[in-house]
Amino acid sequence: MHQPELVIRGRRVVTENSVGPASLHITRGYISSISIFEDVPSGCDLIEAGEGSVVMPGLVDTHVHVNEPGRTDWEGFATATRAAAAGGVTMIVDMPLNSIPATTTLVDLEAKLEAARGKCSVDVAFWGGVVPGNTAELAKMWGAGVVGFKCFLVHSGVDEFPNVSEKDLREAMPELKRLGATLIVHAELPGPIDAANAETTSFRPGTCPGAEGKAAPNPNESYAAFLRTRPRAAENEAVELMIRLSGETGCRIHIVHHSSADALPMLREAKASGVAITAESCPHYLHFAAEEIRDGATEFKCCPPIRERENREKLWEALRDGTIDMVVSDHSPCPPEMKLREQGDFMKAWGGISSLQLRLPVMWTEATQRGCTINQLAEWLCAAPARQVGLTQRKGSIRVGRDADIVIWNPEREFQVSPSLIHHRHKLTPYAGEILHGVVEKTFLRGQMVYDGAEFVSASRGQLVLRGKN
Numbered sequence: 001m002h003q004p005e006l007v008i009r010g011r012r013v014v015t016e017n018s019v020g021p022a023s024l025h026i027t028r029g030y031i032s033s034i035s036i037f038e039d040v041p042s043g044c045d046l047i048e049a050g051e052g053s054v055v056m057p058g059l060v061d062t063h064v065h066v067n068e069p070g071r072t073d074w075e076g077f078a079t080a081t082r083a084a085a086a087g088g089v090t091m092i093v094d095m096p097l098n099s100i101p102a103t104t105t106l107v108d109l110e111a112k113l114e115a116a117r118g119k120c121s122v123d124v125a126f127w128g129g130v131v132p133g134n135t136a137e138l139a140k141m142w143g144a145g146v147v148g149f150k151c152f153l154v155h156s157g158v159d160e161f162p163n164v165s166e167k168d169l170r171e172a173m174p175e176l177k178r179l180g181a182t183l184i185v186h187a188e189l190p191g192p193i194d195a196a197n198a199e200t201t202s203f204r205p206g207t208c209p210g211a212e213g214k215a216a217p218n219p220n221e222s223y224a225a226f227l228r229t230r231p232r233a234a235e236n237e238a239v240e241l242m243i244r245l246s247g248e249t250g251c252r253i254h255i256v257h258h259s260s261a262d263a264l265p266m267l268r269e270a271k272a273s274g275v276a277i278t279a280e281s282c283p284h285y286l287h288f289a290a291e292e293i294r295d296g297a298t299e300f301k302c303c304p305p306i307r308e309r310e311n312r313e314k315l316w317e318a319l320r321d322g323t324i325d326m327v328v329s330d331h332s333p334c335p336p337e338m339k340l341r342e343q344g345d346f347m348k349a350w351g352g353i354s355s356l357q358l359r360l361p362v363m364w365t366e367a368t369q370r371g372c373t374i375n376q377l378a379e380w381l382c383a384a385p386a387r388q389v390g391l392t393q394r395k396g397s398i399r400v401g402r403d404a405d406i407v408i409w410n411p412e413r414e415f416q417v418s419p420s421l422i423h424h425r426h427k428l429t430p431y432a433g434e435i436l437h438g439v440v441e442k443t444f445l446r447g448q449m450v451y452d453g454a455e456f457v458s459a460s461r462g463q464l465v466l467r468g469k470n
């Protein structure tokens with residue numbers, strides 16, 4: 001038994017089913033023992049969480065668009081992983097699109113790994129992509145260590161990552177089943193969106209019903225009009241399709257950024273009947289409500305969209321009863337010009353919200369108002385995402401043998417979101433100005449402090465985590 005090099009202790013240490021006093025002994029980057037608060041062997045470094053502060057597993061964020069290589073002006077591994085560290089996130093999983101190349105072949109994956117190497121402040125794993133015609137590449141990418149595969153059922157927003165049809169899925173899903181890989185799905189179908197758009201475009205500026213005598217505002221500035229172009233039906237029908245295909249092929253499915261409350265009964269029933277399906281939602285769907293979004297405020301645009309208050313409360317119910325398994329950021333940044341704030345044009349603005357750094361305080365602010373516990377929070381933000389990507393033996397919980405990935409944060413302290421605190425490459429965020437509860441005080445990656453509450457220390461210690469390889 002090696003002497004621990006570090007002890008992290010506190011009065012509110014979050015282990016699997018409880019929160020209480022403990023000291024975590026850390027040896028060679030692992031949690032080597034969980035002991036009573038008083039047990040601090042002489043000669044080892046001691047970090048003590050402040051009165052009231054919580055010692056929790058580092059967050060795992062399985063939905064991050066880093067965009068490097070190719071669109072590093074949108075984000076990048078260095079900036080994304082620093083923002084992660086500042087948000088208590090110790091592992092991210094990079095999405096296979098908005099980088100150029102998109103990660104849809106083994107060669108593209110190698111380009112991604114090359115781009116990431118040496119730049120990361122937290123650990124990074126990778127999704128591969130399923131696009132029409134790349135079935136032969138899936139086994140190669142899986143062998144090289146991606147944690148699973150993503151597809152879109154509707155235009156992805158970038159032409160180099162085309163969406164798949166049911167026919168493409170019938171080719172790819174049996175292969176993924178054979179590999180044992182999960183397919184994660186952007187679940188909106190084009191049919192209901194096209195139908196809604198056809199209706200909306202019959203309105204033109206100046207010809208809106210009721211706009212007599214004065215020029216009507218540009219309907220593209222209206223959040224309500226944008227919301228109508230991404231109807232719940234698009235999600236509902238997509239979820240239905242994926243449940244059916246999972247049943248037929250046996251391929252494990254995960255619905256990303258789920259937003260439509262109407263599809264929850266279907267998901268609930270599918271899970272109960274043994275379909276291999278999980279789902280995530282995102283902080284913005286659980287925090288904002290469509291009724292509160294100002295016209296022209298394109299920083300709120302994402303797809304599927306933020307829906308009504310009533311929808312949000314049903315998402316919360318689903319999170320609490322386990323129909324929705326986890327909450328991840330869908331951090332999807334772009335240069336601020338692409339959000340078209342000047343024009344306020346929802347139809348043309350880039351869809352995506354940056355919140356990699358803010359997931360913990362946003363979720364805690366909402367969770368605490370609803371009487372949820374810190375253990376529930378740790379399940380949604382840490383354990384469930386780690387489980388989803390098969391890394392539960394290393395990440396997402398405070399247990400002996402796990403990586404000593406730890407966040408110390410104070411749930412009672414509050415702060416105001418301002419650009420100066422944001423470490424994403426671009427600071428534009430719909431959370432600007434909000435008062436949030438929960439301040440990250442220190443973040444540790446495999447036993448080394450990477451963020452001390454103000455500064456980044458031991459930079460670039462993040463590893464590239466490849467399935468089955470490290």
Ligand SMILES: [Zn+2]
Nearest residue numbers: 063095330332
């Ligand atoms: Zn996304």
